[in-house]
Amino acid sequence: MVNRPVRIAHLGLGAFFRAHQAWYTAHAPDADSWGIAAFTGRSPAMADALNAQGRRYTLIARRAEGDHAEIIPVVTEAHPGGDDEAWHATMSAPELAVVTLTVTEAGYEPTSAIPGRLLAGLRARRAAGGGPLALVSCDNLPENGNALRIAVQGAAGDDADLREWIDAHISFVSTVVDRITPATTPEDRAVAQALTGWADRCPVVTEPFSEWLLAGEFPSGRPQWDVAGARFIDDVEVYERRKLWLLNGAHSLLAYAGATRGHATVAEAMHDEVCAAWVEQWWDAAARHLELDGTEVSDYRAALTARFTNPRIQHQLAQIGMDGSRKLPVRAFPVLRAELAAGREAVGPARLLAGWIRHLRGDTFEVRDPSAGEFTEAARGPLDQAVRSVLGGLDEELAADDRVVRLVADLTTELSP
Numbered sequence: 001m002v003n004r005p006v007r008i009a010h011l012g013l014g015a016f017f018r019a020h021q022a023w024y025t026a027h028a029p030d031a032d033s034w035g036i037a038a039f040t041g042r043s044p045a046m047a048d049a050l051n052a053q054g055r056r057y058t059l060i061a062r063r064a065e066g067d068h069a070e071i072i073p074v075v076t077e078a079h080p081g082g083d084d085e086a087w088h089a090t091m092s093a094p095e096l097a098v099v100t101l102t103v104t105e106a107g108y109e110p111t112s113a114i115p116g117r118l119l120a121g122l123r124a125r126r127a128a129g130g131g132p133l134a135l136v137s138c139d140n141l142p143e144n145g146n147a148l149r150i151a152v153q154g155a156a157g158d159d160a161d162l163r164e165w166i167d168a169h170i171s172f173v174s175t176v177v178d179r180i181t182p183a184t185t186p187e188d189r190a191v192a193q194a195l196t197g198w199a200d201r202c203p204v205v206t207e208p209f210s211e212w213l214l215a216g217e218f219p220s221g222r223p224q225w226d227v228a229g230a231r232f233i234d235d236v237e238v239y240e241r242r243k244l245w246l247l248n249g250a251h252s253l254l255a256y257a258g259a260t261r262g263h264a265t266v267a268e269a270m271h272d273e274v275c276a277a278w279v280e281q282w283w284d285a286a287a288r289h290l291e292l293d294g295t296e297v298s299d300y301r302a303a304l305t306a307r308f309t310n311p312r313i314q315h316q317l318a319q320i321g322m323d324g325s326r327k328l329p330v331r332a333f334p335v336l337r338a339e340l341a342a343g344r345e346a347v348g349p350a351r352l353l354a355g356w357i358r359h360l361r362g363d364t365f366e367v368r369d370p371s372a373g374e375f376t377e378a379a380r381g382p383l384d385q386a387v388r389s390v391l392g393g394l395d396e397e398l399a400a401d402d403r404v405v406r407l408v409a410d411l412t413t414e415l416s417p
């Protein structure tokens, strides 16, 4: 067995990290020199389960023609997020070069534990005389590197010395990450065992497609992720919008509006021609505001249609529909504003909001959101008033626009059972 030195720390030991960043690391030609110490959000469950099986796990790429299983061996340590001692030791180690994160959109907010935890790790590194690091956000946020810089610098507050040390030693890398990875189910465990003969307690099922675009410096080096297929570019912004609007926006539209038609998964909703037409309408609106050439957008749309309709990927709408108050301002509002500014009616993006209103009014699956109480309360009562209050919780200007409120309310009525 290879004894990999820990040179990467990861925060957010979930399904996506194991299907994406760990996979690229395992496929880099210098993988033997890059072990990962991975930390959960808080619960010890995934760390315990992985530790009980030597931190190896099965990654199943679910192709249309069948499953392909491989064992991923690059997680060398797994810890509960609350293990401060392990965290500080990992962050202080001289050979550490990279920190990656998958902690959801909410993880970047000042109220989240993540910025403070990162800062405590950086403080420990500075005290130990540690060298520079690259912090690599792998969450679905615009300008995710900059969002992480703001969160970490914000947590440093008025500690000017630490802020200065961070500016001098820490690079915040922006990324676009893409690989549809649903939560693991008990059936996935049975499939993994049938494929490998090993009773893995924590396999991950993912789609064959994968993309990783990165922009930023790695002052202490990095694995040869580029040889494994990652692309290092100067600026990810245009690709970030393409992904957040076309993929994630369509996902959220299907999650809420699709669920009003009784669907439970992305593939089920995409096989409903009414939902598929809504997605096309959303894509037409979003595509008008992407600075990419026509074929690039149409090829991406065609590929997305194939990915979304893959019936073998059971991506639950309820999983995608979590945390809507954090996702919609990123996925729907920019397109809505751009369509309105261009003098268009904006039906595509407005339907996404209408679906969310139905969801908040209790017509789909359980509302799971850091602001669930505030938004379910706002969504009560007469529809026009509900739409105005929900929008008002996120964007005063949109809430004050009578055309938007009327349109969203009409579309909400249209989505009624």
Ligand SMILES: NC(=O)c1ccc[n+]([C@@H]2O[C@H](COP(=O)([O-])OP(=O)(O)OC[C@H]3O[C@@H](n4cnc5c(N)ncnc54)[C@H](O)[C@@H]3O)[C@@H](O)[C@H]2O)c1
Pocket (backbone or CB within 6 Å): 011, 012, 013, 014, 015, 016, 017, 039, 040, 041, 042, 043, 102, 103, 104, 105, 106, 107, 112, 113, 114, 138, 139, 140, 141, 177, 178, 179, 180, 181, 182, 183
């Ligand atoms: N699953 C995908 O298809 C996919 C694709 C691209 C990007 N992502 C990004 O990865 C994130 C995680 O997805 P996943 O599928 O691994 O989910 P997951 O539920 O399997 O794992 C999430 C991990 O992050 C931790 N976490 C969650 N919220 C947190 C918070 N507020 N603060 C600190 N830690 C927190 C959890 O404890 C867990 O360890 C997504 O939110 C998204 O930003 C996911």
Ligand SMILES: O=P(O)(O)OC[C@@H](O)[C@@H](O)[C@H](O)[C@H](O)CO
Pocket (backbone or CB within 6 Å): 104, 105, 140, 177, 178, 179, 180, 181, 247, 248, 251, 252, 319, 320
């Ligand atoms: O991961 P979230 O919760 O930010 O969003 C749910 C999905 O839209 C998302 O996970 C996509 O599957 C993913 O971004 C594909 O790369």
